[in-house]
Amino acid sequence: MEHALALPAGQERDRALHEARKKAKRTRYAAxxxxxxxxxxxxALTKAMKSLTTLLGDHQDGVMARHTLRELAAVAHAAGENAFAYGLLYGREEGHAARLVAELEGRWKKIADGLSG
Incomplete structure (x- = not known):
């Protein structure tokens, strides 16, 4: 999580957060x-990992939604249609992703502090 959250916004961070989600799921199942x-x-660890994987899952859903919106916009543009609405939806998803990352940072800090204390 720390590695993923330290990365700038973009595909590399998205991939790292997805990997963190898979590891958090394994930790949850082991707990x-x-x-x-x-x-x-x-x-307590199960509960913490469940809350973390829920947020990470929401983030991954947004990654996939943005990917799909980009594809739909490209198809619409190629067909001569207006793709503006796809851009608006993409922007909303980006904003949602930023809010999720901020929430993940707080959640992870709380979890990490609890594990070390």
């Missing part, structure tokens, strides 16, 4: 499996 043996700490 769920250990709940009977470890109790509260495993439950």
């Amino acid at each position: 769920e499996a250990a709940t009977d043996a470890l109790g509260g700490p495993a439950r």
